[in-house]
Amino acid sequence: MRQVISILTEQQIDKYLLNPRRDLLKLAVRCDIHPTMRPSSRLFEQTPIAENLRRRLRLPFFMRRSECDAMENTLRYLLHHMRCGVYVRIQCNRLAMFVPFVNTEYRNPWSSQLKWDPRFRTLDEYLDEWQRLYHKIDIIGDPSRWWANGNLVCNVVPPGFWNGHGTVALRDMLVETCARFDVDDCEFFVNVRDHPQLKADLTDPFDAFWGSCPPPALPDEVRRDSYCPIVSSFVADDFADLPFPSVDDWELASRKVFPGDCRDLYTRVIPDVPWNERVSTAFFRGSATGAGVTAATNQRLQAALLSKQWTMDDRYNGRNPIDGVAFLDAGVTSWNPRHKKMPGSPLQFLDRESIEVALANRVHMRDQIRFKYQLYIAGHCAAARYSFLMQSGSVIMRCASPSRNESSLWFFPLLEPWVDHVPVAADLSDLAERIAWCKQHDLECERIVENCRRLYDRFISRNALMEYCCLVINTIAQR
Incomplete structure (x- = not known):
């Protein structure tokens, strides 16, 4: 099955992500946008939402100015510690790059800590019972190759290495925002998983896997002094991820059905029952x-x-x-x-x-x-x-x-x-x-x-969602 948006593997990163980004940086100029022609984001200025964004962006690793290092540090972190993500670049008031990526050779940092239900003597017995109850399918046998989505452990590879749920809807929301609002040049990453990615104290984000011990610091391979912002639909106080609208928010507000997911949850007008x-x-x-x-x-x-x-x-x-x-x-x-x-x-x-x-x-x-x-x-x-x-x-x-x-x-x-x-x-x-x-x-x-x-x-209506996206983009650009 062909994907609507191509998902890069780690072997394709240089050719299809880093090299095009370098070309865009060479051409980067501030485009002539007339403020009277496009609105800016003012709806959220005096709300706790705006202060929440600014507070997170004041974290030291977001304040350091080495743009190239921050981007590549975050890319390395998401590829090697979290497994996947989406790179976004806004330039000249348009969505210049929207690049999902996945590490097909991913190895997690927590498999050595993993213990299974003590009713089963071995991991194989545990997995055999799970397959009996639910799935007669092949799973990844090596626990170091599994990945986590918050408290969930994933060990079945979807078609295309990563199903990329919601990427088409999120891309559409960004395209519409750039067409409707005056947005500044910036870059960031989108987390489309159900759990935030980067802890504010730079400890390991997989809290549940470390037992009663506090999670350790990030390993040296991915721990850096600067990172590029990551936006997430699901956030938590201990994390640095910036709150961002969800796929459901945009599907509901836009009344669209997007290829890939093809969910028809919100297209019909909701009857107004007295x-x-x-x-x-x-x-x-x-x-x-x-x-x-x-x-x-x-x-x-x-x-x-x-x-x-x-x-x-x-x-x-x-x-x-x-x-x-x-x-x-x-x-x-x-x-x-x-x-x-x-x-x-x-x-x-x-x-x-x-x-x-x-x-x-x-x-x-x-x-x-x-x-x-x-x-x-x-x-x-x-x-x-x-x-x-x-x-x-x-x-x-x-x-x-x-x-x-x-x-x-986010709201x-x-x-x-x-x-x-x-x-x-x-x-x-x-x-x-x-x-x-x-x-x-x-x-x-x-x-x-x-x-x-x-x-x-x-x-949270359609125009308000785009205005909030504009606020996120411009707040990132101002950092």
Whole structure:
């Protein structure tokens, strides 16, 4: 199958990335852009989002001025320590280079630390059981050749070495931004994985693989004094990655279907179901993503188990004394058979034969809006569907992350509990109380919905997304 955007391997880097970049640098001049013809980014100037960008770019390794060294240092880091990435160069108000790359000979730094589920005597036994439950396919036998995506361990090579999910949509967003706004010349890298890449203290980013010990410093081979900025759709406080819109944000705002992924999640207009016609039930559907493999360690499985248990409890089922409508309809639609690594725990996978809940029916996102309340539960990273929920007309019940270093989306600093969403504790211990509050405060819930919609329209709609991309590009260029 031919790819829409070519992905370079390490053997092609010099010819198709570094040499074209050097040619562009020789030609680099400031183009004559008329400010009156193109708007600049002002929407986010006085928001915590802008300060968050500036704070991250004040890290010492972003402040050093050796542009060539910083770029090549970051390329080396992403190739040899993280495995893949996308190089971006903006020049003369256009997207001059957008180059995905992958290291097909990648070797991870953590395989010597890897321990597997003690139920199995050997790694081969562990992998045999995983294949029996989920995949009758070949996997990479050498653990040093595996790679990580946050808490997930990947050991099956996709077609083309890397599936490049979302690259076409991200490229389109950058092209549209350059066409609409006045953007300065700069270069950066895009992380299209679900976990940030570069720690602010330059320690190893694979926290979960080092047991109870603090992660070590980056190895000398990739540790440098200067790096080029990396933008990521999923960020965390301990990391230096700059927050950037997700593929879902752009698909929803642009109403486009992009080749490669060909996802048709957001192209149809969402019906506006009147509030008084919606069902006063908290609703959730999603795969069993998340670091944990049991209901005790995985919020999504826990919510599904609560939903099952509450059907037998007259305080929360369709016989509850508040309104006679079930509190919760939560379920997982697939088991997510990835290998998972939690801090202090061995490598595990979800044993679907011992889970206390069955798979739930799938419900298209267009049909989920008939419920008044939507339960937001992050998976192994923040759930990119949050922007969809914001303009769905339902109250978002946002479950706090159980992780110390919460995965966040770029607009999360704008969110306010009880203003645009209802907060829920990480252990879901107050979920019943929060749903009861919603049922008993219908007018307040309608106000929360309207606040959330206004926030989406102002900051996350199509033009606002491009304006934020412009802010990111120009803030990088000013560093």
